[in-house]
Amino acid sequence: MYDFKYQKAASVADAAKVIGADGEAKLVAGGMTLIPTLKQRLAKPSALIDLGGIAELKGIRREGNAIVIGAMTKHVDVANSPEVKSAIPALAELASHIGDPAVRNRGTIGGSIANNDPAADYPSAVVALNATVITNKRKIAADDFFKALFETALGSDEIVTAVSFPIPEKAAYMKFPNPASRYAIVGTFVAKTGGNVRVGVTGAGPCVFRWKEAEAALGKSWNGDALKNLSVKADGLNSDIHASSEYRAHLIGVMARRAVAKAG
Amino acid sequence: MISSDDSDPPAPASGGSAGSVSLAVMVNGTRYPLTLDPRCTLLDVLREQLDLTGTKKGCDHGQCGACTILVDGRRVLACLTLAVMKDGANITTIEGLAKDGVLHPLQQAFIEHDAFQCGYCTPGQICSAVGLIAEGRAQTADEIRESMSGNICRCGAYPNIVAAIQQAMGLP
Ligand SMILES: Cc1cc2nc3c(=O)[nH]c(=O)nc-3n(C[C@H](O)[C@H](O)[C@H](O)COP(=O)(O)OP(=O)(O)OC[C@H]3O[C@@H](n4cnc5c(N)ncnc54)[C@H](O)[C@@H]3O)c2cc1C
Ligand code: FES
Ligand code: FES
Numbered sequence: 001m002y003d004f005k006y007q008k009a010a011s012v013a014d015a016a017k018v019i020g021a022d023g024e025a026k027l028v029a030g031g032m033t034l035i036p037t038l039k040q041r042l043a044k045p046s047a048l049i050d051l052g053g054i055a056e057l058k059g060i061r062r063e064g065n066a067i068v069i070g071a072m073t074k075h076v077d078v079a080n081s082p083e084v085k086s087a088i089p090a091l092a093e094l095a096s097h098i099g100d101p102a103v104r105n106r107g108t109i110g111g112s113i114a115n116n117d118p119a120a121d122y123p124s125a126v127v128a129l130n131a132t133v134i135t136n137k138r139k140i141a142a143d144d145f146f147k148a149l150f151e152t153a154l155g156s157d158e159i160v161t162a163v164s165f166p167i168p169e170k171a172a173y174m175k176f177p178n179p180a181s182r183y184a185i186v187g188t189f190v191a192k193t194g195g196n197v198r199v200g201v202t203g204a205g206p207c208v209f210r211w212k213e214a215e216a217a218l219g220k221s222w223n224g225d226a227l228k229n230l231s232v233k234a235d236g237l238n239s240d241i242h243a244s245s246e247y248r249a250h251l252i253g254v255m256a257r258r259a260v261a262k263a264g
Numbered sequence: 265m266i267s268s269d270d271s272d273p274p275a276p277a278s279g280g281s282a283g284s285v286s287l288a289v290m291v292n293g294t295r296y297p298l299t300l301d302p303r304c305t306l307l308d309v310l311r312e313q314l315d316l317t318g319t320k321k322g323c324d325h326g327q328c329g330a331c332t333i334l335v336d337g338r339r340v341l342a343c344l345t346l347a348v349m350k351d352g353a354n355i356t357t358i359e360g361l362a363k364d365g366v367l368h369p370l371q372q373a374f375i376e377h378d379a380f381q382c383g384y385c386t387p388g389q390i391c392s393a394v395g396l397i398a399e400g401r402a403q404t405a406d407e408i409r410e411s412m413s414g415n416i417c418r419c420g421a422y423p424n425i426v427a428a429i430q431q432a433m434g435l436p
Contacts, residue, residue, distance in 0.1 A: 005283060008351075050348075101339055101399070101411055101414060102332055102339050102414045103414065106345070
């Protein structure tokens, strides 16, 4: 690691002030991605601003017809939350399968979506549930948040404070995990909210995306069979030692059908 | 996987040009005041400064679980935790499990089930299993395997590890 200063922020305003004044400073949440990046000397921040002490960023609450999850809420706490389990069980289930227990005890929802790893699980839920990402400056719709490989709509001095998930009628997530890391080789999140169907696909492409043909078909008939004659083109999908783009394209359909069956 | 040539040496304990930080941690019931370079991971602090070498460094990148310890009762990876982030924390390592010369039931069960070969992954496996039991969710052998997925054993002692954990949980 290169040298950096360390500072524990007392509030969101405090953290925003530091990263606003110093473009080289970086936020640290659970550190599950940032610390390996520092060890590989792929980043050289002047300072790490630790969000771990900010109470306003933690916790889960119900607000009307939505579940609002603070950015510093750990995966384990989403997985175990009675509110999430009863309102959006698919989201609790997704969180309970991120990495392994030690990763879930430190990794946070804010860090996960800000990082926008192409194989991360949460982005599929944010997109399929049409969630809103709340920052210290504005509210960002799911469709506008995830931009490209490891790229989001966040400005350099913007901090995710919470994510608000509308409660769906039906939802489920199915992933084909990498057997070692459990990152998604392909993960498909299907959701029906207020009669609207959305399908979020992670792991398959450089960035999470919606499978709109499947959304249209499931909108007409909420049944895995509705997807039988649909296929996704392999062009532009990820291809690596774990799976070819053709295999990933195939898995999108398989995971979507299984997710619809699971959602009931 | 990262080749050994890329491995990052432990940060110096203090005296980094960006300034060191003072903090205190409780480890196995003893309070340690420390002044550290912020780059020091908990793993390096335990091993290099507190001489608690039971916790092992396998990959140093969060992928093997050899460095698993308990922080405030929860299992975490010491290699991916900066010590400065854990000021005031209560830490338990493998050295802190035996009480008054009596092994922890998991340590005893690992011996009885021959749940290791080289033993390098064992401190991490045992600390992780302490966390698993405290969480109280995994009950079946399959659930135990899934919940231990972050702890790799190159020697492949997995069946015996699961049997040892089942014994410590009082499962048949
Ligand atoms: C072994 C291993 C296995 C894993 N398996 C999976 C898996 O199966 N599925 C999965 O989805 N993920 C997986 N992960 C990733 C993990 O779950 C974390 O979600 C992820 O590392 C980022 O969260 P973090 O809180 O650790 O963020 P950090 O590493 O602290 O930060 C990541 C990035 O986000 C920025 N950031 C953090 N918080 C905020 C904020 N509030 N506002 C703005 N920017 C912010 C940081 O500056 C940094 O650039 C795995 C990680 C490891 C080490
Ligand atoms: S040394 Fe920490 S996970 Fe491998
Ligand atoms: S006993 Fe050798 S790595 Fe597990």
